[in-house]
Amino acid sequence: MVVRVVLLGTAAGGGFPQWNCACALCAAARDGKLPSRTQECLALTGNGRDWWLLNASPDIRTQFAATPALWPGPGPRDTPLRGVLLTDAEADHVAGLTVLRGAAGLKVYAAAPVRAVLAPARGALDRYTPWEWADSLADGGFVLAGGLVVTARPVGAKTPKYVPSLGGSPDDRWVTAYRVEDLATGRVLVYAPCVAAWSPVLDELCASADCVLFDGTFFTADEMGTAVRPGAGQGAMGHLPVAGPDGSLAALARYPGTRRIYTHLNNTNPLLDPASAARSRVAETGVEVLPDGAEIVV
Secondary structure (H helix, E strand, C coil), X not given: CCCEEEEEECECCCCECCCCCCCHHHHHHHCCCCCXXXXXXXXXXXXXXXXXXXXXXXXXHHHHHCCHHHCCCCCCCCCCEEEEECCCXXXXXXXXXXXXXXXXXXXXXXXXXXXXXXXXXXXXXXXXXXXXXXXXXXXXXXXXXXXXXXXXXXXXCCCCCCCCCCCCCCCHHHEEEEEEEECCCCCEEEEECCCCCXXXXXXXXXXXXXXXXXXXXXXXXXXXXXXXXXXXXXXXXXXXXXXXXXXXXXXXXXXXXXXXXXXXXXCCCHHHCCCCHHHHHHHHCCEEEXXXXXXXXX
16 A cells, blocks of 8 residues: 545645735635635545544544545544544634534544643544544654554644743643654655744754655745734744745755645735746745645555
């Protein structure tokens, strides 16, 4: 068997077009000139039977409906879904858990601060059907049904806006990246949709990967514009821009033998337009931008 990955959603929070945005890109999507995208989430399997989500977007019902491999059966309430791996506690990455309520036997992996802030939601979900919640950063990693070995690595300290300021030293466990290895083939997938800055950890992950799905939220650091959103930009938003000497494109260029794919695209990002100069620039470097529903094999 091989690792199959389905990109259920590839847009940042709010999707594309975003409901409250009238920018040129969103207008083009509403007119059918650009493909719409749901909020970022992917599903993967190592054996074609046991499927795992990486993040759970608010659009999960629509995403499942569009993916036959995730349809229920053979029994009335049987599902191939075995659980969810959370990279962080952002609303657009955890809200889909409420849609999954009542699904028996699910296991959710997340870092300690993410599990802690989700404690009220965990209690509410367990009133439907108890789930098992596990530490994604446990020493030695963990094994998923389907023959997949997973290691989580901390890559950022950005807390969601709904979390009150706790003061003290930043906790870099708020945001994690996942390394998923297929025991049968040794092939490796790295998933990092939320990265504020490049680090030696990311170099280590990319160096061992056959495929990297990486944060492509913003093309430039000032993309949001301070007039639209005060304090916007790389530092405030927690996403490393694609362009620039210190951007992710320059870093990913160091790994030409690895398949590299951008995901989590914000509605302001020119990469959403296949005809844009930004898309051409990324393509020239060998990095891909794929649509919702795309399936890849690692």
